[in-house]
Amino acid sequence: MMSPAALTYRHALREARIVLCVWFLALVWTVGYCYLHGYRHDADCWLVQNGIAETVPAALSQTRFGMPMWVCWGIFAPAVCCTVFTFLFGLFGMPDDPLGVEGLSEGESEGGQS
């Protein structure tokens, strides 16, 4: 049987792993999309030659909701997704664990007591 303290540690570790996964996905999508659609590329760039990017991406001249298209899909859209995920994770993804009782640091006196 696992102690409450060990269970708290286990849950915290699981939550940390989930956070790192979401962070990585957001990094790849945001920087990747903006690089492909927000930057100009040389004609001899392999991304252009393989049809992945354009020399002058169309998203540079288009606007959506008042912002350039690359901002809308590269930043605004993933930001909305992350916000929704954070709400759901906060509401349903993190169990309420006991955090333990207050200890006294080694070498600490009761000097702080008034």
Next chain:
Amino acid sequence: MKTDNLLILIAFIGYLIGVIALGVWSHRLVKKGNFVKNYFVGGRQLGAWVLALSVAGTAISGGSFSGFPSLIYTNGWVMALWIASYMVVPLTAMALLGKRLNQVSRVSGSVTVPDVFRDRFNSPTLGLVATVLIFCFLVFNMIAQFKSGALTLKTALGLPRHDLIIPILNTPVDQGYLIGLCIFAFTVIAYTSYGGFWAVTWTDVLEGFVKIAGVTLLAILAVRAVGGLDVATDKLRAQDPALVECPGPANFLPLSMAFSFFLMWSLSSAGQPSGMVRLMSFKDSPSLRKAMIVVCGYYIITYSSLVIIFICSRAMYPTEFLKSHGGIPDSVMPEMAVRLAPHPIIAGLLLASPFAAAMSAVAAFMLVISSALVRDVYQRSINPNVSAKTLKILSYSVTILIGVTVLVASLKPPDYLQYLIVFTGTGQSCSFLAPMIACLYWRRATKQGILAGMLGGGGTILALYITGWSMGGGSKFDKFSPYYLLEFDPLVWGLGLSMILTIVVSKLTRTDEVQKAKYYPA
């Protein structure tokens, strides 16, 4: 003084009185129970809303309201990519470490970040090294915050530029800036030293509401003034197509830097000791969960509004605040507040938002530094049997002394606040993030590994910044810019090296089985 300026000042003074009143009220809470725990971590009793607004208050500092706006104004839409990683900051800054850090600090009775390292590995050396690193980096950050607060107040007072010669510095200092600096310093030093952690968190709550209300209102006013965000974007495109494209004017954000800044904001927020202290202070798990949701909504509204406001300001005033045209980029936020507000009283409240941002950050940093000095250096290393009375006197006087020292250093601060903030934020996160993650989650971590990670991360940042300054700066931004090795921000190198050193040195050394059993129960 003109009537408008007087009304702005009245609104501003009303806000200042509110802040000081909260500081006085908080003093009552400090007096109950253990002084050190109440003064530095609020007795670990923070609820969701107070935790949320104090985390946001510390993260959204004077740089967000002075330096960041000036960069949006100068570089246009590319700044949305520069700041984009705030979309995951509530997760990385709160859920990544929050629950476990709170648990470990309760088990050990830790009150400060150096305390956590020291207690987890039973190593006074770790505590002292962490204290020195915190002190070095946070003092620079506070100079930037003091400058931001002073500039805002100068605009609120409507003071014209008038140079004074200060004997010690022997260089001219703007009188308006000096008055603003003194008022800002007096207010923040007074409430922080008197009310401690509770004053800082409760003023963070007030400041948090002022900030979000201010930027939201200003965003609406800015969009109305320019005729819509579409119009603003079209005007920017007409001024210079680089303002709506990456990498922005003068190759501001190449891919390597876009990657670096994504890491910067998302990870540096998690690695700040001022944020970690908040995570040591909440009362239970539900408070953390709810606070994370509040912070998430808070960040998305605040940063979206800031980007919109200064895209519109560039559309309305194409060159007025550009440094290349003789303008002062860092003053664009207060100037916009004054020009767009429909009434001077509202202008005063709008101006209070950047002021509040600087104040909440300074207050948190002052407390982090004073707690590190009083608790880690004096109480735990020099005099463990110190009396409660002496601790109180020391805590108050060290907090005041830090404030006054930074006030003097802020008389002649550098330009471009955001780069100072970036330097200190990077330095702290490279020093503390990887070691803290290992400290909390890795049983195999050793004190030697943690020490190597701290010194390696912090040392890398210092080395790259000093190299940049000695070469006259990167010239792209300012003489303060660092050396960008392979065009990546120093954070990438600092964080990478810190992580590698923590792991490798831990693997090469022996763990303390007693400590391991204490912090990793079966």
